Amino acid sequence: KTIPSKGFAVLAADGKFKPFEFNRHALGDNEILIETLYASICHSDIHHVHGDWGKEEFPMVPGHEIAGRVSKVGKNVTKFKVGDYAGVGCMVNSCGKCDFCKAGLEQYCKDVVLTYHDKDQFHDNEVTQGGYSNNIVLTENFAIKLPANTDMKKVAPLLCAGITTYSPIHYAQVKKGDKVGVAGFGGLGHMAVQYAVKIGAEVTVFDITEEKRADAKRLGAVKYVNVNNPEDLKGLDNSLNFIISTIPASYDPNIYLKMLKIDGQMAFVGLPPYAKMPIIPIDKLIWQGNRKVFGSQIGGIKETQEMLDYSIANNIYPEVEIIPATSKAIEVAYQNVLDGKVKFRYVIDMKTLK
Ligand code: NDP
Ligand code: ZN
Known part of the structure; x- marks a missing residue:
């Protein structure tokens, strides 16, 4: 019944x-x-x-x-x-x-x-x-x-924020010493930072507030960028191996693409409202050094169990x-x-x- x-x-x-x-x-x-x-x-x-x-x-x-x-x-x-x-x-x-x-x-x-x-x-x-x-x-x-x-x-x-960030980070084969960007430092973003730091990556966090600078450092990021502050953005082009965007609102993804090294990869997981969906023009991809872009949705059940066991074993929690x-x-x-x-x-x- x-x-x-x-x-x-x-x-x-x-x-x-x-x-x-x-x-x-x-x-x-x-x-x-x-x-x-x-x-x-x-x-x-x-x-x-x-x-x-x-x-x-x-x-x-x-x-x-x-x-x-x-x-x-x-x-x-x-x-x-x-x-x-x-x-x-x-x-x-x-x-x-x-x-x-x-x-x-x-x-x-x-x-x-x-x-x-x-x-x-x-x-x-x-x-x-x-x-x-x-x-x-x-x-x-x-x-x-x-x-x-x-x-x-x-x-x-962990059942959503955890797996949604764990999965693309591992799919992209982020490794020790890689320079990783995490755009959007909220529920998903603060998990992404912890997974990337655990692998031994050097993490740069991007958000729109000054309030989270100390939190980024505390979770192991080496750099915090307030994207509303043009000074903060200087010197970042061609510097990152992998970027994950968790941003839930309208923004310009092309500023991040330029930050990738040759062959670098960017994963999109943040899904803004349809009416304000960010756009990457094809020409931006063609002119830009084999940089790769992919989207990613949560993760499968087997990988979710793997993420959970990994998070607990490594003391990674929200x-x-x-x-x-x-x-x-x-x-x-x-x-x-x-x-x-x-x-x-x-x-x-x-x-x-x-
Ligand atoms: P949160 O609101 O917890 O975090 C979003 C963060 O992004 C906040 O810190 C916010 O800043 C920041 N932010 C907003 N605008 C910008 C900007 N222009 N540049 C940089 N940072 C910005 O959301 P969640 O982490 O829970 O979810 C994020 C997105 O991921 C949502 O769109 C959600 O639907 C999607 N999602 C996708 C999944 C998938 O399978 N692909 C699974 C789960 C979620 P501030 O602190 O100032 O608010
Ligand atoms: Zn969710």
């Missing part, structure tokens, strides 16, 4: 959160039920709620950075038992048969089921609802194992601010993210849900 769930939803395009009760599909034989402990706030949630990426459907329960505890398992489940800890990121299922799924890149499967705001074709087109809620049910294959002795409130952001599970607290947090006031990820303590 269906599983009752409650949390917070946006009911209309007004962006207001309201307490919300709904039902999730019944536990399948290969599925687990997770009681949510913590759910964090990704800027993608804010883009969705604000309709930055096209028309949205409501009610919408956002949240795709989830850490919780397994409370029920289907009869064929082998990966988890009741009482284990499990994480959920941006997706809950995929076809399992296409080239992307076979390559461990389920996020690019055309039938991928996203954690919220998607139709689950494997469950009668049920509309999925995310982590700002007290539970979630999904196939064990898409749940990430969390060791019991980890600090659960810091684990949730810096988090815990907020209570109330509509008001979530709305304030959203505004603070937009105003650049969060360091570095808001995590909703779902255990405080009334």
Whole structure:
């Protein structure tokens, strides 16, 4: 029978959160039920709620950075038992048969089921609802194992911010001594800095504020550039091996392309509103020394588990601010993210849900 769930939803395009009760599909034989402990706030949630990426459907329960505890398992489940800890990121299922799924890149499967705001074709087109809620049910294959002795409130952001930065850094084969740029020093950016520093790269951080200079240094960056300060930008052209952009707003990507060395690579993960999408003209690529550009979306399930184990083994965690599970607290947090006031990820303590 269906599983009752409650949390917070946006009911209309007004962006207001309201307490919300709904039902999730019944536990399948290969599925687990997770009681949510913590759910964090990704800027993608804010883009969705604000309709930055096209028309949205409501009610919408956002949240795709989830850490919780397994409370029920289907009869064929082998990966988890009741009482284990499990994480959920941006997706809950995929076809399992296409080239992307076979390559461990389920996020690019055309039938991928996203954690919220998607139709689950494997469950009668049920509309999925995310982590700002007290539970979630999904196939064990898409749940990430969390060791019991980890600090659960810091684990949730790894499931999206962690994997989205870990994946392209490793795909680009960033190595010790490389000069790496991290553009946008927020939830994703501060994870990118830590992964690159761990590899032994020399990291330069780019953001639009003076407030985060000391934080960049503290996390191991060698240089901090306030892009609004022209002095800061001097001498950077042709100097970086790899740049990752996590910027969520309109900006000129071409200033970063020029900073790459010959053969350097730039990964785009920040996804600004469609109406303000940054553009790289083809001529800029042709005139510019075999510099390479790629986009990257989260990471596959196998790599997400690898990232999680790696992060814990190397003591790499997000810096988090815990907020209570109330509509008001979530709305304030959203505004603070937009105003650049969060360091570095808001995590909703779902255990405080009334
Ligand atoms: P945050 O808001 O936490 O961080 C964004 C950072 O970028 C902030 O520090 C912000 O500055 C800074 N910034 C804004 N404008 C500029 C600019 N012009 N130049 C330099 N820095 C700038 O967001 P998240 O890290 O959570 O998400 C970032 C983006 O990544 C979003 O668009 C999100 O949707 C996307 N995303 C993509 C994924 C993927 O799979 N590709 C997965 C997850 C997220 P300030 O501190 O002043 O606000
Ligand atoms: Zn996210």
